[in-house]
Amino acid sequence: MPVDCYSILDLMLHAASRVEETARAISQDxxxxxxxxxxxxxxxxxxxxxxxxxxxxxFGMRLMHLGFESYVVGETITPAFGKGDLLVAFSGSGETKSVVETCEIARDLGGRIALITATPDSSIGLIADVTVTLGNHELLRPDVPTDFEVRQLTGQYRSASTEITPAETIFETAALIFSDAIIAALMEVRHCSLDEIRGRWANVQ
Known part of the structure; x- marks a missing residue:
């Protein structure tokens, strides 16, 4: 192994400790x-x-497994959004243009917005009905495009970092674990059995 190569185990443990720190800081409210x-x-x-x-x-797939009517924005079979519906937005920066625009449309249609983010004082955070803060990011620098596709094409994707565990990677990992914890809580609230959940798993793929 090269002398300057980090131990994979150490990297995993470091990332896990960062996610644990994020989890302990989550507001229970x-x-x-x-x-x-x-x-x-x-x-x-x-x-x-x-x-x-x-x-x-x-997260949308797991909600479906629990019997919720859930959809992914942009899919061909996703129906029209309306009053009484909830839009759950996952955005570390809270500034990604396509996600911001979708949230603004949902608000104008009379729906509610729940934001999972690391930047609560962001464009989406300002219009969200509920915000769950995971970690603590600074807003995008003024010179970084807010269009996700533009950042990808120009090499300015924010997870491309020289840090051992980029903050954006920690956000995404923490968001996945948080959403799984929510699913576990919903299973308890709705008294869902594993057999009931397995009955909704995809059987044609």
Whole structure:
């Protein structure tokens, strides 16, 4: 092994400790409010860009497994959003242009917005009904594009960092664990059995 190569175990433990720090700092009130929004929504839509979007898709799938009517924004079978619906946005910066615009549309349509972010004082944070803060990010620098696709094409994707565990990576990992914890809580509230959940797993792929 090269002398300057980090131990994979040490890297994993370092990342795990960062996620633990993030988990311990979560507001229980924010988490409870988010849970209430999920339970009271007519339908639940999830949105996010890049890896945050993948976390959102996983959350939407797990909600479906619990019997919720959930959709991913942008999919061909996603129905029209309306009053009484909840949009769950995953965005570390809270400034990604496509996600901001989707949240603004949801607000104008009379729906509610729940934001999972590391930057509560962001454009989405200012219009969200509920915000769950994971970690602590600074806002995007003025010279960094807010369009996710532009950042990818120009090499300015914020997770590309020289740090051992970039803050954005920690956010995405923490967001996935947080969303799984919410699913576990919902299983308890709705008294979902594993057999009931397994009955909704995909069987044609």
């Amino acid at each position: 924010e988490a409870a409010q988010f849970l209430d929004e999920i339970l009271s929504a007519s339908r639940i839509y999830v949105v996010g860009a890049g890896r945050s979007g993948l976390v959102g898709r996983a």
